[in-house]
Amino acid sequence: MHISVIGSGYVGTTVAACFADLGHEVTAIDIDEAVVDALNEGTAPIDEPGLEELLEKHAGDRLEATTSYDAVPESDVTFLAIGTPSNEDGSIDLTALEAAAEATGEALADKSERHLVVIKSTVTPTSIERTLEPAIKRGASDNPNVEVGMNPEFLREGTAVEDFMHPDKVVYGTNSEWATERLHEVFAPLLEEHEADIVETDPATASMIKYANNAFLASKISLVNDLGNICKEFGLDAYEVMDAVGLDDRISEQFLRSGVGWGGSCFPKDVNAIIAAARDADYDPALLEATVEVNDQQPDRLLALLEDHVDLADARIAVLGLAFKPQTDDIRNSRAIPTIEKLQQRGAEVVAYDPVAADNMRERFPELEYAASAADALEGADGAVVVTDWDEFAALDEAFDAMADPVVVDGRRIIQRRDGLTYEGLTW
Ligand code: NAD
Numbered sequence: 001m002h003i004s005v006i007g008s009g010y011v012g013t014t015v016a017a018c019f020a021d022l023g024h025e026v027t028a029i030d031i032d033e034a035v036v037d038a039l040n041e042g043t044a045p046i047d048e049p050g051l052e053e054l055l056e057k058h059a060g061d062r063l064e065a066t067t068s069y070d071a072v073p074e075s076d077v078t079f080l081a082i083g084t085p086s087n088e089d090g091s092i093d094l095t096a097l098e099a100a101a102e103a104t105g106e107a108l109a110d111k112s113e114r115h116l117v118v119i120k121s122t123v124t125p126t127s128i129e130r131t132l133e134p135a136i137k138r139g140a141s142d143n144p145n146v147e148v149g150m151n152p153e154f155l156r157e158g159t160a161v162e163d164f165m166h167p168d169k170v171v172y173g174t175n176s177e178w179a180t181e182r183l184h185e186v187f188a189p190l191l192e193e194h195e196a197d198i199v200e201t202d203p204a205t206a207s208m209i210k211y212a213n214n215a216f217l218a219s220k221i222s223l224v225n226d227l228g229n230i231c232k233e234f235g236l237d238a239y240e241v242m243d244a245v246g247l248d249d250r251i252s253e254q255f256l257r258s259g260v261g262w263g264g265s266c267f268p269k270d271v272n273a274i275i276a277a278a279r280d281a282d283y284d285p286a287l288l289e290a291t292v293e294v295n296d297q298q299p300d301r302l303l304a305l306l307e308d309h310v311d312l313a314d315a316r317i318a319v320l321g322l323a324f325k326p327q328t329d330d331i332r333n334s335r336a337i338p339t340i341e342k343l344q345q346r347g348a349e350v351v352a353y354d355p356v357a358a359d360n361m362r363e364r365f366p367e368l369e370y371a372a373s374a375a376d377a378l379e380g381a382d383g384a385v386v387v388t389d390w391d392e393f394a395a396l397d398e399a400f401d402a403m404a405d406p407v408v409v410d411g412r413r414i415i416q417r418r419d420g421l422t423y424e425g426l427t428w
Contacts (some may be wrong), residue, residue: 090272173206178394228258228427321388
C-alpha cells in the first residue's frame with residue numbers, strides 16, 4: 001500500500017520507518033524542513049534505538065519525506081501523528097492536530113476514490129467527533145469519499161521500534177467495515193510476522209482505550225507508591241511486600257517498583273487530559289486525581305527524608321539522574337524538575353549529573369552547576385538524592401566517601417547500602 005504519515009516526531013517517524021520496513025510505500029510529511037531533510041538523508045531526527053538503521057535502509061526508496069501535502073491523495077491511507085500537548089488546565093491542545101487535519105482534508109477535496117484518514121495522536125473520546133472529523137470534512141469540502149478512523153499508539157520512547165513491531169494489541173477504531181478492512185491491510189504484514197490481539201471498535205472507544213491504558217499504568221504506580229510510603233512509615237521494605245503481591249496473577253509482577261514517581265511526555269499529559277475531559281463531562285474522577293496527587297508528593301517525601309539528616313539551607317546537594325527514565329535524554333516532566341525546584345526553595349545549592357540528559361536540563365535550569373560525572377557531583381556534597389535509575393549509579397560505592405557527609409536518599413533503589421554511608425530508601 002501507499003501510506004502517508006503526517007507529523008514526523010517520536011511516533012510519526014517510527015511509524016513511517018516501520019511501515020516502510022514492512023513493505024509499504026511511505027510518504028512522511030512534516031512542516032519542519034530540517035526534519036524532512038534528515039529523513040531524506042536517512043538520518044533520524046530523534047534518538048531511538050534501531051530507527052536510524054531503518055531510515056538508512058529505506059530513505060529514497062520506499063520512504064520519502066516532504067513538506068507538501070500533495071502526496072496525500074496519491075496514498076491509500078493517511079495517518080496523523082501530530083503532538084497533542086497540555087493546555088494550562090490539563091486539557092489537550094488540539095490546535096496543531098486540527099490544522100493538520102484540515103490541510104489533509106484540503107488535499108483530499110477532489111479525490112474520487114475512498115480514502116481513510118487515521119488519527120494516531122492521543123485524543124480524548126469527543127475530539128474526533130467534535131473537532132477533528134469536522135476539520136477534515138471542512139478541508140475536503142464534504143467530499144463523501146473521505147472517512148475518518150482512529151488507531152491509538154502504545155509504543156514507549158526508548159523502545160519505540162521494538163514496541164511498534166511487537167505490539168500486544170492493535171486497535172482499529174472505525175465507522176465502517178471498509179475502514180476496518182483498510183486498517184487490516186495496513187497491519188497485515190506486521191501481523192503475519194508477529195501475533196497480536198486485534199481490537200475492532202469505534203473511534204471514540206479507541207480513543208478511550210489509549211487513555212484508560214495510560215491512566216491504569218500511572219495509577220498502578222501511584223498505588224504502589226502510596227503503599228510504599230505506608231511501608232516506609234512502618235519501617236518495612238515495600239519491594240519485599242510487592243514482590244509477594246506480584247505473585248498474584250490478577251496483579252502481575254510488572255510496574256510494582258515504588259519510588260519518586262512517573263514523568264515523561266505521556267503519563268502526566270494523558271492522565272491530566274482524561275481528568276479534564278471527565279470534568280468537562282461533569283464527572284469528578286476522584287481516583288485519577290489521587291493518582292496525580294500521590295505522584296506530586298513523592299519528591300517532597302524524598303526531600304523530607306534528606307532533611308532528617310541534612311539542614312538544606314546552604315547545603316550542597318547532588319541530584320543524580322535528570323532524565324525521566326534511564327536510556328533517554330528526555331527530561332519532560334522528569335521528577336528531577338520538582339526535586340531541583342524544591343531544593344532551591346529550601347536554599348540548597350544544587351549540583352546535577354546525568355549521563356545524557358544534562359544538556360536538555362541546562363535549558364530548563366541554566367544557572368545550575370552540572371557535573372561531568374556522578375563522582376564529581378558527589379565530591380564535597382552534603383547530601384545526595386537519586387532520581388533516575390541509571391545502571392552506572394549502582395557502581396558508585398567509594399565515590400560517596402568524597403562527600404562532606406556521605407548521605408544519600410535513593411528514589412529508585414539503585415544504590416548499594418554499606419557501612420559508612422547514611423542510606424535512606426524512599427519506600428524501603
Ligand atoms: P512530536 O511533537 O514529537 O511530533 C509532532 C510532529 O508533528 C513534529 O515533528 C511537528 O513538526 C509536526 N507537525 C506539527 N504540525 C504539523 C502540521 N500541520 N503538518 C505536518 N506536521 C506537523 O509528537 P509525538 O511525541 O510523536 O506525539 C504525537 C502523538 O502521539 C501525540 O498525541 C502523543 O500523545 C501520541 N503518542 C506519543 C507517544 C510517545 O512516546 N511520544 C506514544 C504514544 C502516543
